[in-house]
Amino acid sequence: MNETILKLENITKIYSNGVVANRDINIEFRKGEIHSIVGENGAGKSTLMKIIFAIEKQTNGKIYYKGNEVHFNDSMEAIKNGIGMVHQHFMLIPSFTVAQNIVLGSEPKKGVFIDMKSAIAQTQELAKKYNFDVDVTQKVSSLTVSAKQKVEILKTLYRNAELIILDEPTAVLTPQETEALFEQLKYFKETGHTIVFISHKLNEVKQISDRITVIRNGETKGTHDAKDVTIDQLTELIIGRKLENSYDEFKKPVEDAKVILDVAGLNYAEKGVKKLQDINFSIKQGEILGIAGVQGNGQEELIQIITGLRNKQEGVIKIDGVDVGGMSIYQKRESGLSYIPEDRMRDGIAAEASIADNMISTYYERSDLSGKVFLKTKNIHNEAKRLIEKFSVKTKSENDKIDSLSGGNIQKVVVAREWNTNPHLMVAEQPTRGIDIGSANYIHHQLIDMRNNGSALLLVSADLNEVMALSDRLLVMYEGEIVAYFDSLKGITESQLGLYMLGVEHQSEEEIRGAVYE
Numbered sequence: 001m002n003e004t005i006l007k008l009e010n011i012t013k014i015y016s017n018g019v020v021a022n023r024d025i026n027i028e029f030r031k032g033e034i035h036s037i038v039g040e041n042g043a044g045k046s047t048l049m050k051i052i053f054a055i056e057k058q059t060n061g062k063i064y065y066k067g068n069e070v071h072f073n074d075s076m077e078a079i080k081n082g083i084g085m086v087h088q089h090f091m092l093i094p095s096f097t098v099a100q101n102i103v104l105g106s107e108p109k110k111g112v113f114i115d116m117k118s119a120i121a122q123t124q125e126l127a128k129k130y131n132f133d134v135d136v137t138q139k140v141s142s143l144t145v146s147a148k149q150k151v152e153i154l155k156t157l158y159r160n161a162e163l164i165i166l167d168e169p170t171a172v173l174t175p176q177e178t179e180a181l182f183e184q185l186k187y188f189k190e191t192g193h194t195i196v197f198i199s200h201k202l203n204e205v206k207q208i209s210d211r212i213t214v215i216r217n218g219e220t221k222g223t224h225d226a227k228d229v230t231i232d233q234l235t236e237l238i239i240g241r242k243l244e245n246s247y248d249e250f251k252k253p254v255e256d257a258k259v260i261l262d263v264a265g266l267n268y269a270e271k272g273v274k275k276l277q278d279i280n281f282s283i284k285q286g287e288i289l290g291i292a293g294v295q296g297n298g299q300e301e302l303i304q305i306i307t308g309l310r311n312k313q314e315g316v317i318k319i320d321g322v323d324v325g326g327m328s329i330y331q332k333r334e335s336g337l338s339y340i341p342e343d344r345m346r347d348g349i350a351a352e353a354s355i356a357d358n359m360i361s362t363y364y365e366r367s368d369l370s371g372k373v374f375l376k377t378k379n380i381h382n383e384a385k386r387l388i389e390k391f392s393v394k395t396k397s398e399n400d401k402i403d404s405l406s407g408g409n410i411q412k413v414v415v416a417r418e419w420n421t422n423p424h425l426m427v428a429e430q431p432t433r434g435i436d437i438g439s440a441n442y443i444h445h446q447l448i449d450m451r452n453n454g455s456a457l458l459l460v461s462a463d464l465n466e467v468m469a470l471s472d473r474l475l476v477m478y479e480g481e482i483v484a485y486f487d488s489l490k491g492i493t494e495s496q497l498g499l500y501m502l503g504v505e506h507q508s509e510e511e512i513r514g515a516v517y518e
Contacts, residue, residue: 002030004064005163005194006052006083011061013047021047023218025061029163029196032189036197036205036226039215039238040436042394042406045198048215049165052196053085054078084156085165090148094141098151099123101140102158126154131184145295146177153184163194170204171433172295172462175498182208200437201465202231214238239438247444247469252452254286259321259517260336260425260456261306266315268301268480275301276480279315281515283425283456288447289515290459290471294501298480299460300342303429306458307339308332319425333362336424340414340431342460348414349402356384356398359417387416392442408439415443419450426450426457432466444470464494475515476500483507485515 011025050056054072108118123136209226214237266279304310308329341347384398391412432440461467476484484500499505
């Protein structure tokens with residue numbers, strides 16, 4: 001049996017507002033294992049990781065590291081003692097090189113000056129040791145997402161991390177990139193490192209883990225050997241109930257469906273660099289068209305042009321047969337467009353406003369909500385209460401500030417608001433990123449409900465499980481082009497899609513032309 005490197009004993013965290021994030025958590029992490037922590041958003045995973053990494057302090061309980069009780073004052077002290085953390089949102093300086101990012105704060109010196117020659121040599125040696133194919137002299141701004149992640153991991157290894165916490169490390173990776181990362185994690189394990197792996201992707205958790213701990217409502221629901229527990233059992237432990245395996249049975253055909261969105265000849269360049277090249281597709285009522293692709297391959301520009309957040313250069317976009325190219329965002333919404341943005345905190349909500357205000361922020365001018373001079377406050381609150389109940393938003397009151405909610409509940413508010421406009425066209429961009437399996441399942445059902453009621457849905461997601469489970473038809477984008485089109489997903493595997501996402505495969509023009517309804 002492997003020795004215990006980290007032991008959490010009766011860890012409890014109660015915030016000043018009375019919220020209990022963790023309650024009597026007991027977990028042992030062994031040297032040289034991959035140990036996953038799974039649970040819903042708001043279950044207490046992030047708080048627990050912050051306590052281990054000394055960003056937060058526990059209210060009660062003890063932490064033992066290498067057999068000794070520890071009281072780290074801050075994350076710098078945790079790092080000095082061999083604990084590293086790779087956050088979901090990378091903490092890199094784009095204008096610095098890989099080497100500069102890796103050594104930042106711990107630079108080798110020659111006298112009083114930074115010895116960059118030594119920094120490059122040390123970081124190159126480190127990358128070689130752990131089989132990371134990274135050019136340490138490159139600027140971070142030029143790297144792919146998977147390469148940036150490697151840099152983050154190398155940062156922790158440079159500081160001699162023995163225990164590494166990885167928060168949602170595969171969120172934006174292709175299947176092939178995920179497999180490559182897993183090979184490296186297995187190598188870390190073999191060289192004596194301990195990996196704490198946080199993820200909502202249970203198939204990956206099952207594949208990579210030695211042991212898995214489930215947290216629900218701030219309490220542990222057991223630690224299991226990965227080989228002894230199924231994905232269905234994990235799901236039930238995480239959310240307290242079973243989930244269906246397929247959405248197909250919930251989808252209903254829409255009769256006499258007409259084309260809602262028509263995109264033709266769309267081209268867009270930025271500073272002379274082509275971001276979108278000859279994009280053509282259409283979507284009918286009652287269907288979900290998915291777009292798969294590694295982040296940064298034109299999906300963001302495409303969505304922003306369709307929704308009016310960015311001006312197009314060439315091409316035509318029609319909603320319900322009407323050219324909306326010159327319309328304002330308000331006019332596009334009036335024509336039946338709704339939008340779930342990728343970044344809910346930046347683009348989806350007003351963080352300082354109440355839940356009620358956020359619930360109606362895109363249609364507050366509706367006659368039942370707004371009078372000639374004043375808003376109809378009572379009606380607004382009744383509408384917010386109705387949506388809170390329908391979408392199972394966990395809150396004490398619609399008057400609470402929206403940023404007091406967990407990520408999953410904030411996303412439910414955004415989806416509820418957009419669902420409530422009865423859209424002709426719903427553009428859903430990463431609709432469940434970073435939220436738990438229960439909340440994601442609920443949101444998926446609401447998207448299918450819109451589809452069944454005659455909306456056309458454009459779904460963009462970096463999560464291949466999601467895009468394959470929900471989509472009726474699917475496009476793949478690579479370097480601003482549509483490189484593949486599937487009018488059915490039956491028999492299509494994630495690995496096949498991954499080859500198109502990486503630019504290894506490319507369909508013929510004739511096959512891709514099938515994405516347009518003639």
